[in-house]
Amino acid sequence: MLEIKNLHVKLEDEDRVILKGLSLTVPKGEVHAIMGPNGAGKSTLAYVLAGRDGYEVTEGDILWNGESILDMEADERAAKGVFLAFQYPMEIPGVAGLTFLRTALNALKKKRGEPELTTPAFMKLIKEKGDKLNIDIEMLKRPVNVGFSGGEKKRSEILQMALLEPTLCVLDETDSGLDIDALRIVSEGVNALRDKDRAFLVITHYQRLLNYIVPDKVHVLADGRIQKTGGKELALELEKSGYADYTGKAA
Amino acid sequence: MNVAVMKTKAEQALTEAFEAVAGKLPGSAAVKERRAEAIGAFGSLGLPHRRIEEWKYTDLRANLKEALPPAIHDETPLTIAELIVALGPLAHVDAYRVAFVNGRHRAELDDTSEAAGLDVATLGKTLASASANVADTLTKSDANGAIAALNAAFMTDGAIVRVADKAMLAKPLLVVFVRAGSGKRSVSVRNFVSIGEGATATIIEAHVVLPGAAVDAQSNALTEVTVGKAATLSHIKVAVDEGKCVHLADWDVSLDADATYRGFQFSSGLGLARNEINVLYTGQGGKLDLSGAYMARAHEHIDTTLVVDHAVPHCDSRELFKGVLDGHGRGVFQGKVIVRPDAQKTDGKQMSQALMLSQDAEFDSKPELEIFADDVVCGHGTTSAELDPDMLFYCRSRGIPESEARALMIESFIGEAIDKVEHTELHTALMTLAKNWLAGSARG
Numbered sequence: 161m162l163e164i165k166n167l168h169v170k171l172e173d174e175d176r177v178i179l180k181g182l183s184l185t186v187p188k189g190e191v192h193a194i195m196g197p198n199g200a201g202k203s204t205l206a207y208v209l210a211g212r213d214g215y216e217v218t219e220g221d222i223l224w225n226g227e228s229i230l231d232m233e234a235d236e237r238a239a240k241g242v243f244l245a246f247q248y249p250m251e252i253p254g255v256a257g258l259t260f261l262r263t264a265l266n267a268l269k270k271k272r273g274e275p276e277l278t279t280p281a282f283m284k285l286i287k288e289k290g291d292k293l294n295i296d297i298e299m300l301k302r303p304v305n306v307g308f309s310g311g312e313k314k315r316s317e318i319l320q321m322a323l324l325e326p327t328l329c330v331l332d333e334t335d336s337g338l339d340i341d342a343l344r345i346v347s348e349g350v351n352a353l354r355d356k357d358r359a360f361l362v363i364t365h366y367q368r369l370l371n372y373i374v375p376d377k378v379h380v381l382a383d384g385r386i387q388k389t390g391g392k393e394l395a396l397e398l399e400k401s402g403y404a405d406y407t408g409k410a411a
Numbered sequence: 412m413n414v415a416v417m418k419t420k421a422e423q424a425l426t427e428a429f430e431a432v433a434g435k436l437p438g439s440a441a442v443k444e445r446r447a448e449a450i451g452a453f454g455s456l457g458l459p460h461r462r463i464e465e466w467k468y469t470d471l472r473a474n475l476k477e478a479l480p481p482a483i484h485d486e487t488p489l490t491i492a493e494l495i496v497a498l499g500p501l502a503h504v505d506a507y508r509v510a511f512v513n514g515r516h517r518a519e520l521d522d523t524s525e526a527a528g529l530d531v532a533t534l535g536k537t538l539a540s541a542s543a544n545v546a547d548t549l550t551k552s553d554a555n556g557a558i559a560a561l562n563a564a565f566m567t568d569g570a571i572v573r574v575a576d577k578a579m580l581a582k583p584l585l586v587v588f589v590r591a592g593s594g595k596r597s598v599s600v601r602n603f604v605s606i607g608e609g610a611t612a613t614i615i616e617a618h619v620v621l622p623g624a625a626v627d628a629q630s631n632a633l634t635e636v637t638v639g640k641a642a643t644l645s646h647i648k649v650a651v652d653e654g655k656c657v658h659l660a661d662w663d664v665s666l667d668a669d670a671t672y673r674g675f676q677f678s679s680g681l682g683l684a685r686n687e688i689n690v691l692y693t694g695q696g697g698k699l700d701l702s703g704a705y706m707a708r709a710h711e712h713i714d715t716t717l718v719v720d721h722a723v724p725h726c727d728s729r730e731l732f733k734g735v736l737d738g739h740g741r742g743v744f745q746g747k748v749i750v751r752p753d754a755q756k757t758d759g760k761q762m763s764q765a766l767m768l769s770q771d772a773e774f775d776s777k778p779e780l781e782i783f784a785d786d787v788v789c790g791h792g793t794t795s796a797e798l799d800p801d802m803l804f805y806c807r808s809r810g811i812p813e814s815e816a817r818a819l820m821i822e823s824f825i826g827e828a829i830d831k832v833e834h835t836e837l838h839t840a841l842m843t844l845a846k847n848w849l850a851g852s853a854r855g
Contacts, residue, residue, distance in 0.1 A: 254823025
C-alpha cells in the first residue's frame with residue numbers, strides 16, 4: 161500500500177512550494193488516477209515518489225508497504241518496487257536499449273538477492289515482453305530512446321515496466337503525444353500488468369486515457385492538494401466541467 | 412627575434428646525454444653524422460614552449476623537468492608470458508606481432524609466420540648499414556621540430572613495414588613497444604609504414620608497460636606512413652601507462668590517390684602526452700577518418716594536435732576525438748584543417764568533445780580551418796559537458812546504482828569514438844581498456 165501523508169514539497173533552489181499537504185492512499189491491486197490542471201503539482205508528485213533530486217520535502221511522509229522511502233535513493237526505491245514511467249523519457253546516446261534493460265534488470269535482481277539472467281534467458285524474456293508491445297528487438301539494439309517517436313518512447317517505457325515488474329507503478333502523462341493506436345497499445349500493456357499485488361498511480365491531464373485504463377478511484381489535484389476524490393465517473397465530470405471549480409478555489 | 416634563452420636543466424641534460432651515448436647508438440657513419448646534426452638542431456630549437464603557438468597549451472619546456480637516460484642495447488629479459496601480461500586486453504587480438512622491449516627489437520617475441528604480402532625489417536639493423544641516402548630517409552621527417560630532432564638523435568629501433576601491392580593482410584600487424592625493468596629510461600623509436608597500391612592492412616602500434624616496471628619514463632615515437640593508390644590502412648595506436656610517463660608521439664601520413672586511411676588513437680594513464688598527427692593528401696580522392704579516445708585523471712595531460720592538409724581536390728576528412736577528464740586531468744585538442752587554393756570539393760568535418768568528471772578538469776580545444784578554396788564543405792564543432800543529471804536519474808530510477816549509471820554513461824560517451832574501430836576483437840579490447848580505466852577511477 162502506498163500512503164502519502166500530508167506531503168509538503170518545495171523546490172530546492174527556489175522558495176516555490178508545490179505540494180501543500182497532499183494525502184493519498186493507494187492499496188495494492190488498485191489503480192488510482194490523479195487528474196488536475198497544469199501547474200497543480202502532478203509531475204512533482206511523480207518525481208518525488210521516484211526520488212529525483214531538486215525537491216525538498218518539508219513536511220509529511222511517503223510510505224510504501226509501511227516503510228518510509230523518503231531517505232532512499234532512486235535506485236533503492238526501484239529495488240523496493242517503485243517505477244516511474246516518464247512523461248518525457250530520456251534519450252541515452254551510445255547505450256544500446258538491450259544493454260540498458262539488462263543492466264537495470266540485473267541490478268534489481270542483485271539488490272533483491274535473485275540470480276542474474278543468462279543472455280539466452282534475457283533475450284527470450286525481452287522478445288516475449290516486446291512482442292506484446294509491438295517492440296522489435298532491432299529497435300532495442302539502437303541507443304535508448306534516441307530517434308524514437310513519441311509513441312515508441314512511451315511503449316519503451318511500458319516495456320521497461322513489464323520487464324522490471326515493479327509493484328508501485330507511477331505513470332506520468334503517459335498519454336501525452338500518443339495517437340489512438342499507440343494509446344491502445346500502451347493501455348493494453350498497462351492493463352496486462354494489473355495485478356492484486358500491484359498498485360498504480362496514473363497521472364493525467366485528460367480523461368481520455370481513463371477510457372482505456374479504467375481506474376478504481378480518481379483524485380483531483382489542484383494547488384498542491386487533493387481537492388476531491390471519487391469513482392471513475394469523476395473523470396467524466398471533469399471532462400465536461402473542466403478544472404475551473406478547483407483552480408477557482410485555488411485562486 | 413634573437414633572444415638568448417637559458418637552457419633548462421632538461422635541455423642541457425639531453426645534449427649531454429647525446430654526447431655520452433653517441434658512440435653506442437646504432438648506425439653507420441652516415442647515420443652518426445645525421446644524429447649529430449639532429450642534436451645540433453635540437454640545441455638551437457630547445458624544447459617547445461607556450462610561446463610557440465602550436466605548443467601553447469602544452470609547455471614542454473616548463474614541464475619536462477629532467478631527461479632520463481636513453482635506453483641503448485637494452486637487454487631486459489621479457490618472456491612471452493610477460494608480454495601477454497603487458498598487452499592486457501590487446502593480447503586477445505589475433506595478430507602478427509613485432510615486439511620491442513625498451514626500444515630494442517626482440518625477434519624471439521615476434522610472430523609473423525605465414526604473413527603473405529607483409530615484409531617487416533627493423534630500424535636498428537637498417538641504421539647499422541645505412542648509406543648516406545638511406546640515412547637521410549631514416550633521419551629526416553616531415554615533422555621537423557625539436558621533438559623529431561630528438562627522435563633522430565636518439566632513436567634505437569622500430570619497425571619498417573611494407574605491405575605489397577594488392578596484398579590483403581589476413582590479420583592485423585601488432586607492433587608492440589614494452590617498457591620493462593626497474594631502471595628509469597627514455598626510449599626513442601621510429602617506424603616506417605608503406606602500404607602498396609590497392610593493398611589493405613590493419614596495423615596496431617601499442618605502447619604498454621609490464622607491471623613492476625619503472626613508472627617514471629619517457630618515450631618518443633615517430634611513425635611515417637605512406638598509403639599507396641587505392642590502398643586502405645587502419646592504423647591504431649594504443650598507449651596505456653601508469654600515470655607518470657612522458658609520451659611524445661608523431662604520425663606523419665601521406666595519402667596517395669583514392670587511398671583510405673582510418674587512424675585511431677587510444678590514450679590512458681599518460682602523465683604528459685603529445686599525440687601529433689600530420690596528414691597530407693598527395694592524390695585526389697583520398698579519404699581520411701581520424702578518431703581517438705583519451706582518458707586522463709590526477710594531473711595527467713593529453714594533447715592531440717592534428718594538421719590535415721588538403722593539398723589536392725576531391726578529398727574527404729573526418730575527425731572525431733573524445734576525452735574523459737577526471738581530477739585535475741587536462742585534455743588539449745588542436746585540429747588544423749588546411750584547404751589549399753586548388754583543393755576544390757574538399758569535404759571536411761571535425762568534432763572534439765570532452766566529458767568533465769570533475770570541477771578541476773580542464774579542456775582546451777582549438778579547431779582551426781584555413782580554407783583557401785571556395786567550393787568546399789567544411790565544419791567543426793567542440794563540446795565539453797558534465798554527466799547529465801537527468802540521464803543519471805533516469806538510469807537510477809530503473810534500479811541502476813549511481814556508480815554503475817555513471818560508468819554506463821561514460822562508456823557510452825567514449826564508446827562513440829571507439830566505435831570507429833571496425834576490427835571486432837580490437838574494438839572489444841579498447842572498450843575493456845576504457846572500462847579498466849573507469850574501474851581505476853572508482854578506486855581512486
